[in-house]
Amino acid sequence: MFLGDGLEVQPTGGATGEAYVARRGEQQLFLKRNSSPFLAVLSAEGIVPKLLWTRRLENGDVITAQRWVEGQxxxxxxxxxxxxxxxxxxxxxxxxxxxxxxxxxxxxxxxxxxxxxxxxxxxxxxxxxxxxxxxxxxxxxxxxxxxxxxxxxxxxxxxxxxxxxxxxxxxxxxxxxxxxxxxxxxxxxxxxxxxxxxxxxxxxxxxxxxxxxxxxxxxxxxxxxxxxxxxxxxxxxxxxxxxxxxxxxxxxxxxx
Structure with a gap:
């Protein structure tokens, strides 16, 4: 509900259980709960995939969305x-x-x-x-x-x-x-x-x-x-x- 209608969110299976892939049609995003607070700097310097947005939930958790990368x-x-x-x-x-x-x-x-x-x-x-x-x-x-x-x-x-x-x-x-x-x-x-x-x-x-x-x-x-x-x-x-x-x-x- 927070991310909008029609967005399918599934865990990526990582060790922390805090990472997700979100899909709406052909669009995909990489979401993470309470990611590193310096993710914006990492993104700006091209060290990690581009940070698209950051949102804070009512319970204080922070969700970050990055460009989904098809890679190896x-x-x-x-x-x-x-x-x-x-x-x-x-x-x-x-x-x-x-x-x-x-x-x-x-x-x-x-x-x-x-x-x-x-x-x-x-x-x-x-x-x-x-x-x-x-x-x-x-x-x-x-x-x-x-x-x-x-x-x-x-x-x-x-x-x-x-x-x-x-x-x-x-x-x-x-x-x-x-x-x-x-x-x-x-x-x-x-x-x-x-x-x-x-x-x-x-x-x-x-x-x-x-x-x-x-x-x-x-x-x-x-x-x-x-x-x-x-x-x-x-x-x-x-x-x-x-x-x-x-x-x-x-x-x-x-x-x-």
Missing amino acids: ELKANQMKDSQVADLLSTIHGSSELLDMFKRIGNEPLVPEVMLENLRIQTELMGMGIDIIQKGMTYLSSEIEKVVNFPSVVCHCDINHNNWMVDDETNNLYLIDWDGAMVADPALDIGLLLYSYIAEQDWEKWLHNYGVELNQSLRDRMHWYVVAQTITLITWHYERGQPEEANKFQDYLVTLL
């Missing part, structure tokens, strides 16, 4: 493309996006806080697993190598499923911004390179992104990948998924 998710082997490096560089270099984040109260995620949160997580879960303790020791001993670096807006979930190419325009978009934070860009870069790019190709990928591969960046990327891997281990254990947790434990062994 990137495959893992496409993450090496220069277009990916270009878009991530644009995101990390956006002063408008960073200003918006700061205005709505997002404090930078500094390594000290990240490490303390991991300590609390692992202690609450009683995780005395040797490899996790070894990982925590590594993070503590190497933390001086990752402090006091400039912060940018990081997506924090650069899985290839969140990158989409518009079939019509060939534009690349990075979607699903619910977990974004202000942090060291090495957080995003490290997760992407370690997950998708062969080490011998890191220098080329980073050249397209616009930075040099030096020892400092290597140290920071490695630190954040170790921290994220421990986070994923605890996440899967919390959800009763020991097999998935074990996969990341094995990966942590290789990292350390």
Whole structure:
């Protein structure tokens, strides 16, 4: 009723249950309930599909409508493309996006806080697993190598499923911004390179992104990948998924 007669709305099947496709005849829209408050900036910079309108419901919920894009998710082997490096560089270099984040109260995620949160997580879960303790020791001993670096807006979930190419325009978009934070860009870069790019190709990928591969960046990327891997281990254990947790434990062994 709020959106008007003749509009058919169906859930898209996403993990949050807050995303919908709306159809009226040939017209389609992507709707989301309580989307990121900086969606307008993301849209203006061409990082996500165009924002068409925003409306507030009587209960306080906010509905956003974006242009429906017929497109394809990137495959893992496409993450090496220069277009990916270009878009991530644009995101990390956006002063408008960073200003918006700061205005709505997002404090930078500094390594000290990240490490303390991991300590609390692992202690609450009683995780005395040797490899996790070894990982925590590594993070503590190497933390001086990752402090006091400039912060940018990081997506924090650069899985290839969140990158989409518009079939019509060939534009690349990075979607699903619910977990974004202000942090060291090495957080995003490290997760992407370690997950998708062969080490011998890191220098080329980073050249397209616009930075040099030096020892400092290597140290920071490695630190954040170790921290994220421990986070994923605890996440899967919390959800009763020991097999998935074990996969990341094995990966942590290789990292350390």
